[in-house]
Amino acid sequence: MLRVACKDIGIADCDFVVEGEKVRKVEGKMLEHLREEHPSMVAGLTDVQHKELEIRIKSDMHGLEPGAQPHEIDKHVMLRISCAAFGTAGCEFVAEDRKVRKVEHKFFDHLRDQHPEIIAGLADEKYREVERRVKEAIEHE
Ligand SMILES: [Zn+2]
Numbered sequence: 663m664l665r666v667a668c669k670d671i672g673i674a675d676c677d678f679v680v681e682g683e684k685v686r687k688v689e690g691k692m693l694e695h696l697r698e699e700h701p702s703m704v705a706g707l708t709d710v711q712h713k714e715l716e717i718r719i720k721s722d723m724h725g726l727e728p729g730a731q732p733h734e735i736d737k738h739v740m741l742r743i744s745c746a747a748f749g750t751a752g753c754e755f756v757a758e759d760r761k762v763r764k765v766e767h768k769f770f771d772h773l774r775d776q777h778p779e780i781i782a783g784l785a786d787e788k789y790r791e792v793e794r795r796v797k798e799a800i801e802h803e
């Protein structure tokens with residue numbers, strides 16, 4: 663069951679709640695309610711603003727199936743590290759993954775393959791220093 667309340671989308675003094683099985687239906691009922699009870703929220707909206715409102719309703723909906731709708735975005739945050747951010751001038755390599763460990767792994771593979779001089783023969787202490795720099799260079803999208 664999906665559910666979205668007026669309170670969820672920022673209308674604090676209204677107790678209206680929509681429940682339903684389908685995102686589209688819950689969204690439709692909420693928009694209908696907004697038009698009837700809070701016309702100022704929907705009146706005179708441009709297409710873009712209307713789309714934003716729909717997105718807001720969707721993203722505040724509770725109980726969505728995992729991987730079903732807007733919450734999917736949160737779960738698919740990409741981590742990224744580019745060789746340039748790491749400090750290797752002139753290399754376009756970028757490693758991406760959802761897990762820090764995997765991004766690091768991919769990047770170290772790349773360093774071993776393409777820039778062996780950076781990690782070859784490093785003492786443990788220096789190697790940890792490189793690891794720290796890699797961690798710092800990882801960007802969260
Ligand atoms: Zn309301």
Ligand SMILES: [Zn+2]
Pocket residue numbers: 745750753754755772776777
């Ligand atoms: Zn590189």
